[in-house]
Amino acid sequence: MSLFPFALTYSGWAALCFAMSRHARELLQREPTPLQRALLRAAGWIALTVSLWMTAAQAGWPIGTVEWFGMLTASAVSFVLLLTYYPRVAAGLGLGLPICALAGHFLVSA
Amino acid sequence: MKEGFRQSMAWLHTWSGLVVGWILFAVFVTGTLSYFRPEISQWTRPELRDVKADANAASKTIATLKERAPNSPRWFITLPEAREPIVRVTYRDPNGGGEGRRGFKTAWLDPSTGEEVKARETRGGDFFYRFHFELSMKPIWGRWVVGFCAMFMFVAIISGVITHKKIFKDFFTLRPRKGQRSWLDAHNAVGVLALPYHVMITYTGLVTLMFMYMPWGVQANYGDNREAFFADATGVAEEVKPANQPGVLTDIEPLLHEARTRWNGAHAAFITINNPSDINSRITIRRDTEGQLANSNRNVVFSGTTGEVLSVAGEPAPASQTRAVMFGLHMATFSSTTLRWLFTLSGLGGILMVASGLVLWTVKRAPERAKLGYTPFGHRLVEVLNIGVITGLPIAVAAFFYANRLLPVALADRPAWEVRVFFAAWLLSFVLPMIPPARVAWTTQLVAGAALFAALPAVNALTTQTHLGITLAQGNWVYAGFDLTMLGIAALLGLTGWYASRTPGSRKPAQRKAPEALNLPAEAERA
Amino acid sequence: MAALTPSYRLSVAARALAAIVGGYALTALASFAMAIFLPLSRAEASMTATLSSFLIYACVVIWVFAARTTWRAWAGIVGSMIVLGALVWLQRQVAAS
Numbered sequence: 001m002s003l004f005p006f007a008l009t010y011s012g013w014a015a016l017c018f019a020m021s022r023h024a025r026e027l028l029q030r031e032p033t034p035l036q037r038a039l040l041r042a043a044g045w046i047a048l049t050v051s052l053w054m055t056a057a058q059a060g061w062p063i064g065t066v067e068w069f070g071m072l073t074a075s076a077v078s079f080v081l082l083l084t085y086y087p088r089v090a091a092g093l094g095l096g097l098p099i100c101a102l103a104g105h106f107l108v109s110a
Numbered sequence: 111m112k113e114g115f116r117q118s119m120a121w122l123h124t125w126s127g128l129v130v131g132w133i134l135f136a137v138f139v140t141g142t143l144s145y146f147r148p149e150i151s152q153w154t155r156p157e158l159r160d161v162k163a164d165a166n167a168a169s170k171t172i173a174t175l176k177e178r179a180p181n182s183p184r185w186f187i188t189l190p191e192a193r194e195p196i197v198r199v200t201y202r203d204p205n206g207g208g209e210g211r212r213g214f215k216t217a218w219l220d221p222s223t224g225e226e227v228k229a230r231e232t233r234g235g236d237f238f239y240r241f242h243f244e245l246s247m248k249p250i251w252g253r254w255v256v257g258f259c260a261m262f263m264f265v266a267i268i269s270g271v272i273t274h275k276k277i278f279k280d281f282f283t284l285r286p287r288k289g290q291r292s293w294l295d296a297h298n299a300v301g302v303l304a305l306p307y308h309v310m311i312t313y314t315g316l317v318t319l320m321f322m323y324m325p326w327g328v329q330a331n332y333g334d335n336r337e338a339f340f341a342d343a344t345g346v347a348e349e350v351k352p353a354n355q356p357g358v359l360t361d362i363e364p365l366l367h368e369a370r371t372r373w374n375g376a377h378a379a380f381i382t383i384n385n386p387s388d389i390n391s392r393i394t395i396r397r398d399t400e401g402q403l404a405n406s407n408r409n410v411v412f413s414g415t416t417g418e419v420l421s422v423a424g425e426p427a428p429a430s431q432t433r434a435v436m437f438g439l440h441m442a443t444f445s446s447t448t449l450r451w452l453f454t455l456s457g458l459g460g461i462l463m464v465a466s467g468l469v470l471w472t473v474k475r476a477p478e479r480a481k482l483g484y485t486p487f488g489h490r491l492v493e494v495l496n497i498g499v500i501t502g503l504p505i506a507v508a509a510f511f512y513a514n515r516l517l518p519v520a521l522a523d524r525p526a527w528e529v530r531v532f533f534a535a536w537l538l539s540f541v542l543p544m545i546p547p548a549r550v551a552w553t554t555q556l557v558a559g560a561a562l563f564a565a566l567p568a569v570n571a572l573t574t575q576t577h578l579g580i581t582l583a584q585g586n587w588v589y590a591g592f593d594l595t596m597l598g599i600a601a602l603l604g605l606t607g608w609y610a611s612r613t614p615g616s617r618k619p620a621q622r623k624a625p626e627a628l629n630l631p632a633e634a635e636r637a
Numbered sequence: 638m639a640a641l642t643p644s645y646r647l648s649v650a651a652r653a654l655a656a657i658v659g660g661y662a663l664t665a666l667a668s669f670a671m672a673i674f675l676p677l678s679r680a681e682a683s684m685t686a687t688l689s690s691f692l693i694y695a696c697v698v699i700w701v702f703a704a705r706t707t708w709r710a711w712a713g714i715v716g717s718m719i720v721l722g723a724l725v726w727l728q729r730q731v732a733a734s
Contacts, residue, residue: 013282017281017282020279020282022279023282060401062403062404062435063401063403063444063449066403066439066449067448067449067452069306069307070307070449070452070453070455070456071452072306073303073304073306073307073452073455073456073459074452074455076303077299077300077303077304077455077459079282080282080284080299080303081284083282083284084284084285084286085286115703118702118703119699119702119703121702122698122699122702261691261694261695264691264695265695265698265699268695268699269699269702272699313691313692316691317688317691320687320688320690320691321687323691324664324665324668324687324690324691326665326666326668326669326672326686326687326690327668327669327671327672327682327683327684327685327686327687327690328672328683328687329669329672330668330669330670330672330673330683330686331672331673331679331680331682331683332679332683339679339680339683342678342679342680343680343681343683343684427678427680427681427684428681429677429680429681429682429684429685429688430680430681430684432684432688433684433688436688
């Protein structure tokens, strides 16, 4: 199981979270525009879907789906904990985690 | 109960959760431990450290069984695998009784020699596995009690989701240090974030024993002839009677090869041999569950004397397949290591959900206690049970492992003594909670649990040759992983104990803040 | 919050009984009927009926506690059982003749 699909679920949750005005206000001290919210929401759902597709491609649909649900829970728990105590880290990892996972993937395979 | 639908559901959630909460907590803890049943069984038998799987394990095992129990009506052989690289055989002991069920005896064989490995007597991981659905009661009673609680759990999950007004709006919300609000947030978070798991594990748990809990669907079409139903549904071949003429078993290795070819190279996990010394012998080879969600009949049946293939399990019909998938999901033996840890994390979510729900019951009633000026008996009872169960069970689990290492190896009835130590430790954990204030008991017992788990690898090092110094160097991850996990559990319990020592006790009413303060950036609150 | 009057306690007990015992009886009968009436093979019908029984049970319990009065809850349970029982009985008569 590669780390990238996991990172994607994390980013997906982060995007969906900051698409909600309450959490966006907490982070940025201002209201996001409707366009920003729509984009974040779309990005979130796309990230979650792509992650499911990647997991299934790797492990097959039956077990891939089970893995995906497990990753959803694990990433949501880590995101919510970080958001509560270190909101900026939580937001930053939304971008940072997939990049790190990709970099790590290429480092290992290189 | 004349209020609206949501209020009735809130009432139902509170009470259905409370009534069975303590048992559910124990079921969740032992169930989560059971994801590592093979590892626990290995660790509790340090004598098996250097045993290695072997390609010819099956034929060596059969040679041993031919010598030991030629007249046993059945041999059960569990083949070695990475997590438990040992052969387990069960057969009827010809030298009288045998201690197990119906006179059957279980032994562990070295896969490379076929000789018995003398390991200490223990129930190992099987203890937690059986406790998970039998609670150490008489099986029939325990299973009904657990099924009853699981049904309550299912109702509590549904009513909980209905009660949770802002399930999507509050999805990412955790507001710490706000008394009752925080407990509710935490309870919601572990409940909602692992909701697919909770629903899955509760329903599939009921499904594992569904023919016992709900025999009526089978009764309708088959009456009392359950064998016929199982033959129809799962394709399990009916048993043959011995012909009472001596027969010689054919070599097992070609049969294993044949079975593996039919499974596209998958491994065999389990062999059953019926009437091994009779001309009517049957050899059933079952494939392992690795990478197979469905825990269905995966048998190839051979004639024991000729080696001819008698039957091959086909693809089951949709409903049978659904049942097999549900069963497989509950047991989770198909998992890779990563997936097993993801399951464990969700199991931990379940443990925390039940625990926080139980605590929430007392926290919610703090204002009532403050108004009354005293603690009603019911509140006190719930509080004592909460502390005794939630902090006591980890202590009892640790005590079981200590007993495994410290009880004399030659002690008669050793497995029973390990279990007695487990229950004695648990029972003792109810003493301190009876002395108020509750916070002292919470903190003390959580820290005690942490200390016990933290010291376990050290005690292991003093008593065996399976300690981290050796197992890490060997790369023996079954043993090393166990010790490291114990340190992880210690850290979790320690963290919880530390948290319990510094948060305002459940007796003090929650600090009230202006409602808009809830929306402030989290940074401001850390001041 | 409702006071713990004797009538309140009685009503809670009556509902709990309706949900746990009545609910089980209704579920048992429902899964019996499903196994007979589902247009599947015998084994598949039995399997489907048994698999879905816990969902039925949970819905019955939720309904019992959501019903406006305890009487309604009991009436619903007993009424559904009579209907299901009659259907099963009729089917048995037809099958026997």
